[in-house]
Amino acid sequence: MRLNAAxxxxxxxxxxxxAIAALPQDFSGGTPLEWxxxxxxxxxxxxxxxxxxxxxxxxxxxxxxxxxxxxxxKLNEVAPDPRYRHFTDQALGSFIADDGTIRTxxxxxxxxxAINPGRTLLAxxxxxxxxxxxxxxxxxxxxxxxxxxxxxxxFWHKQRYTNQMWLDxxxxxxxxxxxxxxxxxxxxxxxxxxxxxxxxxxxxxxxIDEHTYDAATGLNYHGWDSAHLQSWANPxxxxxxxxxxxxxxxYAMALVDVLDAFPTNHPARGQLVAALQKTARGxxxxxxxxxxxxxxVLDQGGRPGNYLxxxxxxxxxxxxxxxxxxxYLPRDYEPAIKRGYAGIIKNFITPQGxxxxxLTHCCSVAGLGGSPSDGxxxxxxxxxxxxxxxxxxxxxxxxxxxxxxxxxxALLNPHxx
Numbered sequence: 001m002r003l004n005a006a007x008x009x010x011x012x013x014x015x016x017x018x019a020i021a022a023l024p025q026d027f028s029g030g031t032p033l034e035w036x037x038x039x040x041x042x043x044x045x046x047x048x049x050x051x052x053x054x055x056x057x058x059x060x061x062x063x064x065x066x067x068x069x070x071x072x073x074k075l076n077e078v079a080p081d082p083r084y085r086h087f088t089d090q091a092l093g094s095f096i097a098d099d100g101t102i103r104t105x106x107x108x109x110x111x112x113x114a115i116n117p118g119r120t121l122l123a124x125x126x127x128x129x130x131x132x133x134x135x136x137x138x139x140x141x142x143x144x145x146x147x148x149x150x151x152x153x154x155f156w157h158k159q160r161y162t163n164q165m166w167l168d169x170x171x172x173x174x175x176x177x178x179x180x181x182x183x184x185x186x187x188x189x190x191x192x193x194x195x196x197x198x199x200x201x202x203x204x205x206x207x208i209d210e211h212t213y214d215a216a217t218g219l220n221y222h223g224w225d226s227a228h229l230q231s232w233a234n235p236x237x238x239x240x241x242x243x244x245x246x247x248x249x250x251y252a253m254a255l256v257d258v259l260d261a262f263p264t265n266h267p268a269r270g271q272l273v274a275a276l277q278k279t280a281r282g283x284x285x286x287x288x289x290x291x292x293x294x295x296x297v298l299d300q301g302g303r304p305g306n307y308l309x310x311x312x313x314x315x316x317x318x319x320x321x322x323x324x325x326x327x328y329l330p331r332d333y334e335p336a337i338k339r340g341y342a343g344i345i346k347n348f349i350t351p352q353g354x355x356x357x358x359l360t361h362c363c364s365v366a367g368l369g370g371s372p373s374d375g376x377x378x379x380x381x382x383x384x385x386x387x388x389x390x391x392x393x394x395x396x397x398x399x400x401x402x403x404x405x406x407x408x409x410a411l412l413n414p415h416x417x
Contacts (some may be wrong), residue, residue: 013203018051027345032412035345036075036171036405043068043398044087051091054101060104063172064395066117069153069403073123078406090123092120093133097380100135107139110147110159115140118176122189125298141180150226154199156208163227167247170208171254174201178261201258202268207250207277214237217299218282222247222380223368232368232380240368240380243298246396247366249315252279253400258318259328265282273328276319280329283316286335291347292339292340296363297385305386310348310361311397313369317341318400321407326412334411341408359401 027035051069053059069092072084097105105114118140122134148156150163157169181197194200210292212220223240225233232240255276262269286298288308294316295301296309317340321327350358366388369379378384 004188007215008124032341032405033079033347034072034405035375036175036402037079037221037407038355038357039050039359040072040075040084040397042352042358042401044072044083045391046393047091049090055095057143059094061090061102061114061117062115063113064399066092066120067399068395068402069117070120070123071399073120073127074406075402078409085124088120088130089124091146092117093130096121098132098133098137100132100139102136102139105139107143108142110156112147112155112172114172115143115176116172117124122176122179137180138256140176141194146176150207152207152226154204154226155204157223164223164225164368165204165208165211166223166232166368167208167212167251167413168222170204171250171257171408174204174254175257175261177201177259182258182261198266198268201262202266202271204262205255205266205272205275205356211237213278213342215416216241217243218278218285219243219284220248220251220279220299222366225314232370232378242380242385244366244385245294245296245298245309245312246334246363248279248283249312249319249400250297251353252283252308252310252319253278253315254321255279256326259326262309276323276328279321280320284333287316287336287340292336292341293339293347294344299380300382303382305383307390308347308361309363310344310359311363311394311400313344313348314359314397314400314404316402317344317405321404321411325407325410337408337411341404344404358392359394359397364376364389364394366389 026382030038043331051059053064069088071357076084082214097103123365125133130192148159150156150165152284154165155169155173160359177197178249180199181194208220208224211224214221220243221239222242223232225238228238234241244355255272259269259272259276283294286301287294288301293308293313295306295325297303299307300306317337318330320333320337320340324331324333348360350360352358364417366385368380369378
């Protein structure tokens with residue numbers, strides 16, 4: 001059963017961005033902030049203690065869980081509820097020993113994915129500081145000192161992904177890196193024990209932009225092999241061959257989030273804002289005219305096998321709305337943002353009974369590489385991306401949807417900011 005979304009369709013428009021005739025404060029019976037709370041409450045009830053580390057348990061130090069719990073703490077800032085902090089403290093905190101050791105974290109794997117939950121630890125530290133959390137943050141930050149790099153200085157996505165930079169990794173690493181530099185700056189250089197840290201962050205964005213951006217589409221390829229040796233890599237450019245929606249979503253969120261902690265007087269800040277503006281233009285260019293959503297493979301909407309995908313759509317709405325709210329993007333983007341948010345609720349949010357809700361049409365996972373021996377041949381092709389499992393309530397979509405409501409509420413009520 002789909003929600004009745006008639007109340008949403010009170011404006012006219014197409015993907016190019018027509019003027020809005022009227023905008024409801026309610027979206028199918030709820031304000032954006034109410035929808036965020038519904039999804040947060042539903043998902044906490046659904047997960048229970050499954051995200052808590054236990055001996056012999058299945059929970060692991062995971063970026064998707066970290067993103068979900070970060071969204072809970074962000075929601076708590078605008079709609080305070082002690083349950084959000086308690087859930088996060090219980091779940092994420094269960095991984096942190098008294099000496100700051102992070103259970104299931106393996107530094108020698110050099111996974112940028114493992115860095116991302118550190119942002120949630122930083123957020124927890126602002127609410128109720130704990131020494132063990134500070135030590136764990138330092139452990140994650142230290143990974144950057146020895147992280148393998150491309151010849152130009154770009155972080156490898158993982159130790160086993162030699163010379164590869166992925167859009168995903170920019171989100172996993174750079175906002176955390178910037179927030180750490182801002183956390184405890186030294187008077188001399190403003191970067192604590194990490195002189196040149198902001199320059200390093202800017203380098204990661206510059207490299208991924210230079211090597212993955214495609215001017216014809218306005219989009220970024222999922223990954224880049226600086227050695228041009230991977231089977232999925234173009235032998236001339238080193239890029240993968242398609243524009244995966246969630247990869248572009250990770251990148252857009254990385255840009256809009258890193259600016260929160262990036263110094264206003266740093267010479268590279270303008271380059272980051274310009275990259276966000278360029279990325280936003282590409283995102284809106286490929287928004288589906290009928291639904292306001294985005295496709296799994298962004299530039300091939302309607303091709304057999306392709307589908308409208310929830311996690312990328314939620315990420316785009318968040319990045320665009322926050323970009324407008326922070327003044328990085330013009331308010332001309334409002335029609336596209338509102339169509340996107342309305343489209344998510346109309347097409348992807350379904351009631352589950354007992355007051356619970358589901359976010360449907362989530363791509364479970366996608367990547368690059370693999371081999372026949374491990375059963376994963378992730379070749380970056382169209383057929384690969386559309387062939388990965390589609391699931392419900394993936395935290396990589398639930399977290400951004402909760403963040404959507406926060407930013408949409410601010411967009412609709414700018415006088416309250």
